[in-house]
Amino acid sequence: MKRYWKIVLLSIITLVVIGSFYIQASLAAKDTLQLELEKISGNEDELKGLTIHGDYGTGNLTKNFVHEVNGETILLNNRSVIEELTTDINSHIMKKLIEEHRNFMRGKDLFPDYFFENESLVVYAGVKRDYKFNSIDFSFDIDVLDKKSNEIKSIPLDLPDTETYGWYDVVDVEVVDGQIILLTRSSLVNGGEEVNEYTFDLENQKLLSTEKLISTIRTDNSWTELSVIHDSSIDPEKYILFKTSTLKDVEKDGYFVQEVTGNEVQVYNIETKQLKKIDFPDELVDAIDLSTIIDSTLYVSSRVDSGLELSQYDLEKDEWGEKKAVDLPKYKNGYESMYTNLMNGKIYTAYLTDEGYELYIGDLRTGKSLYEGKIKVSNTSSKTDELYIHLIE
Amino acid sequence: MIEVKNVAKKFGRKKVLKGVSFTAEKGQITCLIGINGVGKTTLLKAIMGLTPFDSGEILINGEKIHPGTYEKITFIPDTITMLPNMKIREAFTFMADFYNSWNAERAGELLKFFRLNEDDRISDLSKGNAAKVNLILGLALDVDYVLMDEPFSGIDIFSREQIADVFTSHLIEDRGVIITTHEINDIEHLIDKAVLLDNGVILKEFDTEEIRENEGKSVIDVMREVFQA
Amino acid sequence: MKRYLKLVNFEFNRFFKLYLVLIGITFVAQMSGVIVESKSYHNQANEIMQEDLLTQSEYVQQYGPMSFLNISESIWFLGTIALCAVTLIIYVFFIWYRDWVGKNNFSYRLFMLPSVRLNIYLAKATTILLFVLGLIALQLLLLPFENQVFKWIVPEVFRTDLSVLEITNLYYLNLLIPKNILEFILFYGAGMTAVMIVFTAILFERSYRLKGIFYGIVYCGVSILIFLAPLLLQASLLENYFYPMELLFLEIAACVLVLAGAIWIGNMLIKNKVRV
Numbered sequence: 001m002k003r004y005w006k007i008v009l010l011s012i013i014t015l016v017v018i019g020s021f022y023i024q025a026s027l028a029a030k031d032t033l034q035l036e037l038e039k040i041s042g043n044e045d046e047l048k049g050l051t052i053h054g055d056y057g058t059g060n061l062t063k064n065f066v067h068e069v070n071g072e073t074i075l076l077n078n079r080s081v082i083e084e085l086t087t088d089i090n091s092h093i094m095k096k097l098i099e100e101h102r103n104f105m106r107g108k109d110l111f112p113d114y115f116f117e118n119e120s121l122v123v124y125a126g127v128k129r130d131y132k133f134n135s136i137d138f139s140f141d142i143d144v145l146d147k148k149s150n151e152i153k154s155i156p157l158d159l160p161d162t163e164t165y166g167w168y169d170v171v172d173v174e175v176v177d178g179q180i181i182l183l184t185r186s187s188l189v190n191g192g193e194e195v196n197e198y199t200f201d202l203e204n205q206k207l208l209s210t211e212k213l214i215s216t217i218r219t220d221n222s223w224t225e226l227s228v229i230h231d232s233s234i235d236p237e238k239y240i241l242f243k244t245s246t247l248k249d250v251e252k253d254g255y256f257v258q259e260v261t262g263n264e265v266q267v268y269n270i271e272t273k274q275l276k277k278i279d280f281p282d283e284l285v286d287a288i289d290l291s292t293i294i295d296s297t298l299y300v301s302s303r304v305d306s307g308l309e310l311s312q313y314d315l316e317k318d319e320w321g322e323k324k325a326v327d328l329p330k331y332k333n334g335y336e337s338m339y340t341n342l343m344n345g346k347i348y349t350a351y352l353t354d355e356g357y358e359l360y361i362g363d364l365r366t367g368k369s370l371y372e373g374k375i376k377v378s379n380t381s382s383k384t385d386e387l388y389i390h391l392i393e
Numbered sequence: 394m395i396e397v398k399n400v401a402k403k404f405g406r407k408k409v410l411k412g413v414s415f416t417a418e419k420g421q422i423t424c425l426i427g428i429n430g431v432g433k434t435t436l437l438k439a440i441m442g443l444t445p446f447d448s449g450e451i452l453i454n455g456e457k458i459h460p461g462t463y464e465k466i467t468f469i470p471d472t473i474t475m476l477p478n479m480k481i482r483e484a485f486t487f488m489a490d491f492y493n494s495w496n497a498e499r500a501g502e503l504l505k506f507f508r509l510n511e512d513d514r515i516s517d518l519s520k521g522n523a524a525k526v527n528l529i530l531g532l533a534l535d536v537d538y539v540l541m542d543e544p545f546s547g548i549d550i551f552s553r554e555q556i557a558d559v560f561t562s563h564l565i566e567d568r569g570v571i572i573t574t575h576e577i578n579d580i581e582h583l584i585d586k587a588v589l590l591d592n593g594v595i596l597k598e599f600d601t602e603e604i605r606e607n608e609g610k611s612v613i614d615v616m617r618e619v620f621q622a
Numbered sequence: 623m624k625r626y627l628k629l630v631n632f633e634f635n636r637f638f639k640l641y642l643v644l645i646g647i648t649f650v651a652q653m654s655g656v657i658v659e660s661k662s663y664h665n666q667a668n669e670i671m672q673e674d675l676l677t678q679s680e681y682v683q684q685y686g687p688m689s690f691l692n693i694s695e696s697i698w699f700l701g702t703i704a705l706c707a708v709t710l711i712i713y714v715f716f717i718w719y720r721d722w723v724g725k726n727n728f729s730y731r732l733f734m735l736p737s738v739r740l741n742i743y744l745a746k747a748t749t750i751l752l753f754v755l756g757l758i759a760l761q762l763l764l765l766p767f768e769n770q771v772f773k774w775i776v777p778e779v780f781r782t783d784l785s786v787l788e789i790t791n792l793y794y795l796n797l798l799i800p801k802n803i804l805e806f807i808l809f810y811g812a813g814m815t816a817v818m819i820v821f822t823a824i825l826f827e828r829s830y831r832l833k834g835i836f837y838g839i840v841y842c843g844v845s846i847l848i849f850l851a852p853l854l855l856q857a858s859l860l861e862n863y864f865y866p867m868e869l870l871f872l873e874i875a876a877c878v879l880v881l882a883g884a885i886w887i888g889n890m891l892i893k894n895k896v897r898v
Contacts, residue, residue, distance in 0.1 A: 007634045010756050017759035021786075022803040028787050029802075078791065080801035082808065086866040098865075107862045443733055443898045445829075463736040474731040476636070477724075490628055491735050 032075055034378045035067040037359060042371030046361045051092070052350070053391035056377065091393060093234055097122065104145045104152060115234040116173040116180075120147055125173045125182050135189075138168040142180070144202065155180075155205040157198075164189055171195075171228045172240055174270050178202045181270055183213070183240060185228055191218030193226045195242065197273075213268060213275060214242055222248040222261070229288060231343065239293050239315060241278075242266045243285070267298075267315055276318070284311055292342035292364070297321075299364050301340055301347060307331050308340065308349060310367060324367035328360060339389045350375065350389040357387055394418055395466075395538060395569065400439060400449035402432075409435050411593040412449065419537055419569040422560065422583055426574060426616060427590035433573035434470075436590070437540045440571070441468045453538070464494045466538040469531035471546060473523050477516035481509060481526055485533075492534055499564070500533035507555060521552030528556060538569040545579050553579055581612050589619050596620070625737035629745035634752065636720075637713065641753060644709055645760055648702045655698020656768045660775035663688045667780060678779045689782040690769055690789050703798070706757050710750065714817055717746050718824045722898075729898045739892045743821060743885070750817055754810070758798060765789055808874070815877055818884040819845045825888055829895035841887070845880045852876055 033056060037047060050069040055062050064076040076084075094110045101122060108114070109126045116123040122145040130137035139162075142155040159168065165186045172183040180200040187193050195214040200207055216224035229241040246262040265280040265288060278298075280288070287302035298313040307328030312321040330353035331338065337352035347362045357375040362368060377387060395417040402410040409432040417423040425433045438444040440451055442458040453462055475484040481504070489495045504511060507525040518526060524544065531539055545553050559565065560583045574580065581601075589596045596619045604610050671681050693699065721729040732742055765786045773781065790799040800806045823838035830837055847854075852872035856864055864872065 004631050006638060007631050007752070010634075011752065013763075014752070014755045014759040017762050018755065018806070021762050021799075022806065025787055025801060026803070028785075078801070080805045081796065082805050082870060083801075086870055102865075106865070107860065438898065441734060443730065445895050445897070460736050460738050463734050468730070468734060470727065470730055472727045472730075474727055474734075476728055487632070491625060491737070493736070 029078065032078060033063060033065060033073055035065070035073045036376045036378055037069060038374040038376055040358075040372040040374065042361070042369060042373075044371065046346075046371040047373075049092070050348075051391075051393050052375070052389055053393075054387060054389040056387055091232070093232075097234070101145060104143065108143075112232040112234050113172060114170055116175055116236070117234045118175060118236055121145065121175060122147065123173050123175060123180055125170050125180070127168050127170055127184075129168075135163045136165075136167075138162045138165060140170075140182070140198075142182075142200070144180070144205075153205055155200060155207075157207060172230055172237065172270075174237060175202065176271050179208065183228075183268075183270075185226070191223070192216050193224070195226070195228065211273075214244070214266070216244060222246060227289070229291060231292060233343075237293075238269060238271055239296075239298075240268050240270065241288065241291070241293075241298075242268065243288055245285075269315075276315075278313065278315075278318070279320075281320075290340055290342060292345075294345050294364060297365075299342060299347075301326075301342060303338065303340075307351075308347070310347070310364065326360065326362055326367070326369075328358075330354065330358065339392065341392050343393070346370065348392045350392060357389060359392075394452075394454065395440060395571065396450075396452045396455075397436070397440065398450045398452070400436070400446050400451060402435060402439065402444070402446040408593055410439070410446065413590070413593070413595055414449075415588050415595060415598050417538070417569050417571045417586070420567050421585040422565070422570040422572060422580075423586040423588060424572050424574060424577070424580065424584040424612075425588050425590055426577060426612075428575050428620075431590050432593050433590060434542050437468060437470075437542055437571065437573060440540060441466070443468070464492060464534075465536050466540070467531045467534050467536045468540045469527055469542065469544065471524075471543045473515060473527050474530065475515055475526075477514075479515050480511065481513055481515065482511040484515065484526070484530065485511070488530060488533070494535040496533050496535050499535075500529055503529045503533060503559075503564070506559075521548045524548050524552065525556070528559065532559070532564050536568070538571070539565075541570065541572045543573055543575070545574065545576065557583070577612055577616065584612070587612050587615070589616060591620065625735070626741040626745055629735075629737070629741055630748045630752075633717065633745050633749040637717075637749070637753065640709075641756070644706055644757070648706060648757070648760060649764065651698055651702045652764055652768060653771070655696055656693055656771050657775065659693045659696050659698070660688070660772050663692065664776055664780070678777075682780060687782045688776055688780055690772055690784050691792060693768070693772060694789055694792065694795060700794075703761075703794075710753060710757075713753075714750060714820055715824065717750065718821070718828065722828070727898060733892075733896065733898060739896075740885075740889045743825075743888050743892055747814065747818055747821060751810070751814055754813070762786070762790075762799065811881075812877055815849075815881040815884065818881060818888065822884045822888040822891065825891040825896060829891050829897060831897075845883065848883070849873075849876050849880045 035052065047069040052067045052069065053065070054067070055064055057063070063078075065073050066076060067073040091112060093112050097115065097117070098105045104122060108124050114124055114126045124141075124143045126141045128139045128141045130139070138159045140155070140157040140159065142157065144153045144155070145151075146153075159165075162168075166189045168184060168186040170182055171185045174181045178201070180202055182198040182200075184196045184198065185193065186196065193216045194212060197211040197213055198207065199209045199211075214226065216226055218224070223246075225245045225247060227243040229243060230237060230239075242265070244264045245260050247258045248261050249256045250259045263280065263282070263285045265278045265285070266275055267278055268275045284300055284302060287300050290302070291298060291300040293299070293315070296315045298315055300311045300313070302309050302311065304325075306325065308326040310324040310326060312324075313319070314321060326347065326349070328349070328351055332352050332354060338349060339351075340347065340349040342364065345364050347360075347364055349360045350357055351360070355374070359371070359373050359375055360369065361371040363370055375387070375389070397416070398414050400410055400413045401408070413432075413436060425436065427433055435444060439446045440453075451458070453466055456462070475487070479487070485497065485500055488500075489497055507522075507529070509522060509525060515523065515526065528544065531541070544556055548556070557579055560580065572580070572584070584601055586599070587601055588598045597615065599615065601612055604612075604615060667681055667685070670676065670685070671678065676684070721732055733739060735742075769784070769786060769789070773783070789795065791801065800809050819842055823842050826838035826841055827834040852864070852869060856862060856869055
């Protein structure tokens with residue numbers, strides 16, 4: 001035994017050191033940053049299923065976290081390499097779909113825009129891209145799952161004139177009266193963009209029609225930017241918004257700057273196939289990204305000094321309604337200090353006050369407050385800290 | 394008994410052994426004779442499982458070689474088989490560690506016989522002394538067969554005499570020995586059986602005593618006849 | 623088993639002196655690194671504060687505090703880790719070739735030991751693993767010390783303190799010291815598989831010499847291909863058919879397969895084909 005002391009000693013030290021390191025690591029993993037919500041007013045039930053994404057900075061380190069309300073705060077930086085590769089932080093919607101239809105969801109691009117779900121169907125419409133030497137071959141990859149029979153039908157379709165497109169993507173999938181409707185957005189090799197509508201017959205998987213809804217062009221010094229605005233949900237939607245802004249290069253003090261020369265907002269009714277212009281006030285145009293449609297009312301949230309302001313527009317009657325104010329008296333005005341999201345008929349906003357972050361949840365239709373609370377960080381030893389919230393879902 | 398049956402081996406295109414067969418008995422000294430490069434060393438390595446051969450069969454006490462065989466047969470190559478930075482004592486400890494058949498008493502006896510110091514480092518030994526250590530490493534094992542590759546080549550005359558003395562001692566007695574050499578002079582009177590090897594084939598295999606008594610020829614006489622024919 | 627352990631001990635002792643040197647260099651270089659980097663930050667801070675008439679907190683605001691990261695990303699750390707890694711990688715080859723090269727033919731002795739020859743193969747692999755893990759343990763032992771020395775030299779106002787766990791979580795150290803034990807086992811398991819693939823390739827060369835180099839390269843290529851097969855198939859034919867967790871399990875299976883192949887082929891070669 002005496003002759004083996006070196007190897008025995010080294011083995012024991014190695015085992016003890018590495019072992020105790022990992023015991024310590026597993027204990028410490030349970031004891032990290034934890035987000036907590038402290039109610040000020042309202043109903044805590046509103047927090048159910050909510051997830052807050054954000055960054056937490058201490059000194060020169062920033063920790064990325066995901067917090068499931070009433071649950072765990074997961075530090076994304078703390079995940080191991082394999083955890084990073086295997087736990088996708090996909091949206092709730094995608095997670096739920098995978099849990100319910102594991103086989104159907106295999107090999108699909110997991111963006112909510114590509115999916116549609118109602119009580120009897122799940123439809124997936126993605127774009128397959130075959131990269132060629134100097135172009136991309138695009139084709140649709142459409143699968144329909146019958147929830148009752150678990151039967152999967154595929155509709156293969158090659159896109160024509162694929163070489164004229166630089167990019168092709170699906171922005172929305174809907175099913176209306178036994179027809180699958182795809183809205184696609186594409187950019188042309190020669191500049192400009194298009195929005196096309198493809199209508200398929202669900203029963204015999206045939207392409208019925210294609211329709212060009214929007215097309216923009218690019219000239220030498222002016223071009224148009226297109227935004228497609230709709231909820232990233234997989235539930236049936238009736239309306240979709242398009243915003244086109246025309247920009248121009250203008251010389252100012254010897255520099256070229258971009259100037260917006262015109263904005264146009266249109267709404268497309270998927271059921272009636274009607275494209276209508278909306279008379280949008282200039283000051284609301286930039287806020288349109290923060291909008292949602294409930295029934296036939298469009299809600300747009302914009303930031304004002306005292307908090308937020310909600311504008312509503314009736315898409316059937318084509319008229320603006322009265323504005324509602326969401327007063328956030330403690331709101332500290334400043335760039336990036338507020339995050340707002342409109343979803344599920346509610347407005348969620350996390351904003352910075354002198355005492356830290358607060359969360360407000362309000363009802364869009366009534367404009368009433370449903371929940372207000374403080375977002376607190378516990379389990380941190382840091383003296384200087386910064387919280388920044390960038391997504392609530 | 395060591396049985397070599399029809400063993401063939403080539404390196405690249407060169408056929409080193411072309412179907413070699415012979416046997417070596419326990420209690421006898423068998424000498425493989427041939428000029429350099431005729432495949433003697435390859436043959437010994439093949440017996441020891443240190444080089445694969447292409448066809449044929451080699452049996453030791455009726456069995457193919459396996460790990461346990463190395464307690465029964467040992468090989469003394471013409472280079473030292475221990476780490477150069479080892480002391481002789483450490484080399485002995487290594488042997489005792491791994492071989493059940495290591496006979497420490499005999500190793501000590503041999504060390505005394507060769508007048509070697511067990512604290513000497515192997516890398517510091519003269520060629521003759523290194524050969525002696527090599528010999529001890531093989532002979533101190535209680536094995537049935539000892540294979541020796543050119544134990545006398547490149548060694549001073551006194552060392553040769555000492556080594557030759559070992560062959561007549563009780564250390565060899567009832568073991569089977571296969572020895573290769575290209576110079577028969579030193580050991581002609583010791584060997585029981587000669588196997589003449591040339592160009593990968595066995596030219597003649599004979600009992601030295603028989604030839605001496607029946608035909609009145611020495612091994613060298615036979616070699617002359619065979620190799621010059 | 624007994625002879626296997628003896629062989630491990632024997633192989634271990636053959637490299638032990640050099641290993642101690644490696645440990646010594648690592649210790650001295652990393653400690654010097656901590657002292658040099660900390661002092662230079664502190665001196666620079668003092669200089670700038672005097673020139674620009676800044677208070678300590680103003681300096682920290684403008685130039686940022688110092689954390690152990692500044693040290694662990696310096697050449698003192700990267701250099702020693704690279705040195706240890708390169709030395710061990712070279713030794714993966716040398717652990718075999720040292721038995722053949724030069725005048726001394728220790729390979730004769732090794733292959734004439736009355737023990738299954740696979741033990742030699744496994745003992746050499748075990749030795750490499752022990753040395754690797756030993757160095758990892760050394761780094762884990764050194765970090766708290768170094769962290770303390772850093773705290774002694776740099777005053778608190780200038781520091782962002784990190785725990786050893788936080789330090790190991792950062793960048794490249796994260797690859798050497800994964801975050802949980804399971805991943806540690808997977809990482810080093812894959813690493814040992816790579817070592818054994820190289821071992822078997824070396825045995826190809828030792829068995830067939832010049833031709834063996836070619837066989838060895840082909841063998842390595844096939845092994846890598848099998849190992850990557852799930853990933854390659856996933857990216858091409860299967861079009862992301864598998865979920866990440868399933869893919870991980872397939873990868874582990876592929877790795878085990880490659881490892882088993884390396885040991886099996888290695889055993890065949892060392893038993894029947896190797897030449898001294």
